Amino acid sequence: MRTLSLKVNGDTVQAAAPSHWTLLEVLRYKLGLTGSKQGCDKGDCGACTVLVDGRPVLACLTLAGAVEEREVTTIEGLMPLHVKSGGDGPDPVQAAFDRCGALQCGFCQPGMMLSARALLNKNPCPTRAEIREALSGNLCRCTGYTQIFEAVELAVAESIGVAPAPRSWEAQRMDPSEAQAAAKRAAAHLAERRKQEGRE
Amino acid sequence: MAQDEKDPVATWPARENLKVLNHDLVRVDARAKVTGAARYTHDVRVPGMAYARLLLAPLPALKIKKLDLAPALKIPGVLGAVALETDRTRWLGEPIAAVAATTPERAEDGLRAILLEYEREPWAIDEAQATAPNAPKVRSNAPKVSTDGDQASAERACEGAAAVIEATYTVPVQHHVCLETHGVVVDYKGGDEATVWCSTQSTFGFTPDAAKELGLKASRVTGLVEYMGGGFGAKFGLGLEGQAACKLSKEIKRPVHLMMTRRDEFLAAGNRTGGKMRIKLAASQDGTLVGMVADRRRFGGIGNGSMAKFPYIYAVENAYSETLSVPMNLDSNRAMRAPGHPQAGFGMESALDELAYKLGVDPLEMRKRNLKDKVYHRQLERVAREIGWYEHPHRDKPGDPKAEKCIGIGFGVAVWGGGGGGGTECEVRIERDGSVSAAVGTQDLGTGSRTYVAAITAEELGLRLEDVTAHIGSTRLPSATGSGGSTTTGSLAPAVKVAAFNAARAFAARLAPVFGVDAARVQFAGGEVRDTQGAKPALSWKQACAMLPAEGLSARGEWTKDANKRLAASGIHGAQAARVEVDTQTGRVRVLDMIAMQDCGLPLNRLAVVSQVNGGMVQALSYALHEERNVDAALGVMLNSTMEGYKIAGSLEMPRMVTIIDDEDERGVIGVAEATCIPGHSAIANAVFNACGARVRDLPLTPDKVLFALGKVV
Ligand code: FES
Ligand code: FES
Numbered sequence: 001m002r003t004l005s006l007k008v009n010g011d012t013v014q015a016a017a018p019s020h021w022t023l024l025e026v027l028r029y030k031l032g033l034t035g036s037k038q039g040c041d042k043g044d045c046g047a048c049t050v051l052v053d054g055r056p057v058l059a060c061l062t063l064a065g066a067v068e069e070r071e072v073t074t075i076e077g078l079m080p081l082h083v084k085s086g087g088d089g090p091d092p093v094q095a096a097f098d099r100c101g102a103l104q105c106g107f108c109q110p111g112m113m114l115s116a117r118a119l120l121n122k123n124p125c126p127t128r129a130e131i132r133e134a135l136s137g138n139l140c141r142c143t144g145y146t147q148i149f150e151a152v153e154l155a156v157a158e159s160i161g162v163a164p165a166p167r168s169w170e171a172q173r174m175d176p177s178e179a180q181a182a183a184k185r186a187a188a189h190l191a192e193r194r195k196q197e198g199r200e
Numbered sequence: 201m202a203q204d205e206k207d208p209v210a211t212w213p214a215r216e217n218l219k220v221l222n223h224d225l226v227r228v229d230a231r232a233k234v235t236g237a238a239r240y241t242h243d244v245r246v247p248g249m250a251y252a253r254l255l256l257a258p259l260p261a262l263k264i265k266k267l268d269l270a271p272a273l274k275i276p277g278v279l280g281a282v283a284l285e286t287d288r289t290r291w292l293g294e295p296i297a298a299v300a301a302t303t304p305e306r307a308e309d310g311l312r313a314i315l316l317e318y319e320r321e322p323w324a325i326d327e328a329q330a331t332a333p334n335a336p337k338v339r340s341n342a343p344k345v346s347t348d349g350d351q352a353s354a355e356r357a358c359e360g361a362a363a364v365i366e367a368t369y370t371v372p373v374q375h376h377v378c379l380e381t382h383g384v385v386v387d388y389k390g391g392d393e394a395t396v397w398c399s400t401q402s403t404f405g406f407t408p409d410a411a412k413e414l415g416l417k418a419s420r421v422t423g424l425v426e427y428m429g430g431g432f433g434a435k436f437g438l439g440l441e442g443q444a445a446c447k448l449s450k451e452i453k454r455p456v457h458l459m460m461t462r463r464d465e466f467l468a469a470g471n472r473t474g475g476k477m478r479i480k481l482a483a484s485q486d487g488t489l490v491g492m493v494a495d496r497r498r499f500g501g502i503g504n505g506s507m508a509k510f511p512y513i514y515a516v517e518n519a520y521s522e523t524l525s526v527p528m529n530l531d532s533n534r535a536m537r538a539p540g541h542p543q544a545g546f547g548m549e550s551a552l553d554e555l556a557y558k559l560g561v562d563p564l565e566m567r568k569r570n571l572k573d574k575v576y577h578r579q580l581e582r583v584a585r586e587i588g589w590y591e592h593p594h595r596d597k598p599g600d601p602k603a604e605k606c607i608g609i610g611f612g613v614a615v616w617g618g619g620g621g622g623g624t625e626c627e628v629r630i631e632r633d634g635s636v637s638a639a640v641g642t643q644d645l646g647t648g649s650r651t652y653v654a655a656i657t658a659e660e661l662g663l664r665l666e667d668v669t670a671h672i673g674s675t676r677l678p679s680a681t682g683s684g685g686s687t688t689t690g691s692l693a694p695a696v697k698v699a700a701f702n703a704a705r706a707f708a709a710r711l712a713p714v715f716g717v718d719a720a721r722v723q724f725a726g727g728e729v730r731d732t733q734g735a736k737p738a739l740s741w742k743q744a745c746a747m748l749p750a751e752g753l754s755a756r757g758e759w760t761k762d763a764n765k766r767l768a769a770s771g772i773h774g775a776q777a778a779r780v781e782v783d784t785q786t787g788r789v790r791v792l793d794m795i796a797m798q799d800c801g802l803p804l805n806r807l808a809v810v811s812q813v814n815g816g817m818v819q820a821l822s823y824a825l826h827e828e829r830n831v832d833a834a835l836g837v838m839l840n841s842t843m844e845g846y847k848i849a850g851s852l853e854m855p856r857m858v859t860i861i862d863d864e865d866e867r868g869v870i871g872v873a874e875a876t877c878i879p880g881h882s883a884i885a886n887a888v889f890n891a892c893g894a895r896v897r898d899l900p901l902t903p904d905k906v907l908f909a910l911g912k913v914v
Contacts, residue, residue, distance in 0.1 A: 041462065101227070105236075105378075136850055142430055144813075
């Protein structure tokens with residue numbers, strides 16, 4: 001047993017826990033932060049993903065003692081963090097997941113959204129391929145992922161201030177050539193922005 | 201509201217008049233889910249709570265010689281232990297004991313300390329072992345063969361046919377892999393009351409059993425399902441894990457949290473029946489199916505397994521099938537999304553496809569020829585168009601396997617009931633401050649039931665979705681049936697609709713004197729209350745509600761046959777197409793596109809329907825390419841009881857997915873979940889054949905099987 005000093009969601013917290021406990025154990029069983037889910041407890045599902053200094057880590061594979069003095073962000077901290085940095089309400093990723101129907105049971109979502117947030121932190125205008133890659137460690141059994149990708153793309157489009165490509169379900173209701181044109185426009189905007197960032 | 205003036209009844213408004221329903225709705229609980237505030241059973245924390253773990257049978261069949269729990273109790277932190285089975289275990293992973301401790305880790309330490317002495321008994325955990333001449337008796341009640349149809353005439357029909365194929369198709373045991381494992385939290389500290397949270401598909405299903413286990417009156421036990429992390433058919437009833445938690449809690453008089461570990465979940469929380477289908481299928485020259493003879497085996501572990509009837513969906517003039525369960529010393533099958541259908545579908549769709557190519561008939565045309573229901577024709581044509589079938593270069597013969605990358609397209613169809621039944625009741629309350637709630641004890645598996653409970657109420661009262669609060673997930677609320685077989689929507693929606701309708705009528709009756717008109721002329725729309733003929737100025741909803749007494753107004757509604765007739769239906773179809781790329785060098789299959797057209801009557805929340813269909817397609821894709829339980833028959837162990845060894849499809853495997861809703865509003869509501877996972881894997885397997893001529897008859901379609909079918913490995 002040792003007393004850990006952790007920085008979680010901007011607060012410094014003390015927790016007495018065995019020194020071999022993982023960050024996930026400390027979050028869920030000591031700090032009452034149950035937003036980080038325990039889907040497998042061995043690094044396979046991604047449900048426990050949290051941010052450590054802005055990068056995604058699997059809390060079930062990370063020793064709590066190894067992240068002392070580092071900034072840990074869990075799903076509970078995402079909205080407060082966004083508000084603190086001048087935003088209004090939920091993080092754009094959270095808002096987009098909401099609006100795109102990107103979730104069903106929701107159990108995979110905290111991890112999924114933190115992986116998405118980590119991606120956008122280092123790459124604010126990712127392609128679909130980069131989104132898939134970034135979320136490849138997060139398993140979802142319910143949704144079929146498509147609306148999750150579309151949610152991340154919506155968050156991107158809104159943050160760079162352009163209209164997103166019509167989402168799969170919207171495209172169904174549009175005139176096909178119009179839908180195609182809108183998708184093209186969105187892709188061009190994204191490419192333009194990526195160029196500016198030296199990504200293309 | 202289309203109402204008969206004298207005796208109005210609840211009906212769905214015409215589509216153009218729907219303001220909330222049949223739109224893309226943001227779930228009412230989305231905010232709770234995206235912020236991590238949603239509390240799942242796994243997340244419940246109660247003061248003084250102990251954490252429990254299960255000791256599972258390490259081998260498929262054991263005679264227990266000694267089970268001593270005392271050493272576990274000596275482990276620091278262990279608070280109690282109970283024996284669950286002391287004589288013999290009959291399946292791999294059958295729970296033997298449970299331990300509760302101050303932390304999950306201490307409980308695991310406790311498990312390791314338990315003294316278990318046993319003798320192995322002979323077991324059968326694969327087909328070879330189970331059907332060997334000296335096979336052990338797995339169950340006392342040996343299953344019998346069931347038959348369907350007339351064998352002699354089916355055989356005759358096959359003999360005289362223009363073309364016949366005969367082949368064996370096998371499907372693996374699939375696991376549900378809900379992201380939240382099974383489990384319960386029992387809040388009992390002695391005394392005569394308890395609260396039990398359960399990750400379940402049936403709020404009212406597990407609670408009486410929990411009461412019984414605790415020795416309490418059912419009326420003193422509250423069952424709660426606030427949020428649950430996926431079920432897909434596996435989560436009904438209290439389960440052995442729930443019984444264990446209740447026993448422990450009763451013993452130590454402390455709350456107990458027992459969530460199964462991922463390994464426990466693979467071993468002891470159910471699965472989809474595996475099986476084998478030997479099929480002879482015959483057609484006339486024009487592709488009409490004339491004869492079918494099938495011999496089927498179901499592998500449902502210690503259970504019976506399930507497999508939908510043959511001929512599946514397609515009409516066959518003369519069909520005969522025999523079905524036999526082959527019990528094994530493994531966890532029983534449980535219902536899994538469209539129980540029995542994906543299996544039967546794979547056999548049927550594959551055999552039909554083989555026959556089409558043998559006859560040189562376009563496989564899409566062959567399907568239509570044998571589908572009586574015209575809905576399938578329009579759905580197949582639409583998905584075919586959408587996926588590019590009509591421009592596809594090789595439709596009635598496979599592509600050339602000499603190419604390094606081959607592209608192919610395949611199809612499949614689905615059927616499901618999705619109708620509701622009695623036992624669901626809802627209460628709608630209108631408060632004096634203008635707020636509204638709809639209460640029903642049902643559960644939301646992720647399908648969005650919480651949202652449509654609010655949406656139906658809002659629609660009826662002319663309010664916005666956010667104006668209504670849905671209360672669900674508690675046995676303290678009006679009863680609701682469990683969520684199985686896509687019956688929730690058909691059971692719940694009519695009950696909510698009638699409750700909201702009754703509330704509106706009662707409110708209209710109170711307001712009629714204010715307007716000085718007949719109640720039938722009082723209308724709720726756009727957040728206002730008005731006289732349909734405009735005799736007096738409208739009141740805002742809030743103004744109207746302020747006239748209510750302090751206790752507000754409440755009304756109830758329940759599912760009745762009569763309401764069902766007007767508001768719901770059953771019987772849905774679906775067609776899916778898949779486009780794949782096969783790498784003929786490596787045998788790897790990549791699914792490029794999946795297109796689904798799915799009817800479900802009146803869609804309550806279009807966004808949720810799309811998500812259901814996409815999710816169903818991916819489960820089928822995963823079944824087609826990745827999933828399979830592996831057991832080592834000699835060692836008697838499961839080899840892939842982790843999410844690393846048991847692969848489910850992830851973001852990198854996703855094809856482009858398009859879901860087309862086949863709107864049939866006039867039919868009323870119908871549940872949609874099950875049908876969506878029925879045809880996808882068959883479409884993929886057929887697409888692989890269309891691509892390169894590799895007919896893989898054994899799921900999953902792993903690269904080795906594809907190469908083998910191409911004759912590249914022997
Ligand atoms: S719980 Fe950490 S990866 Fe599954
Ligand atoms: S929403 Fe259920 S696992 Fe992703």
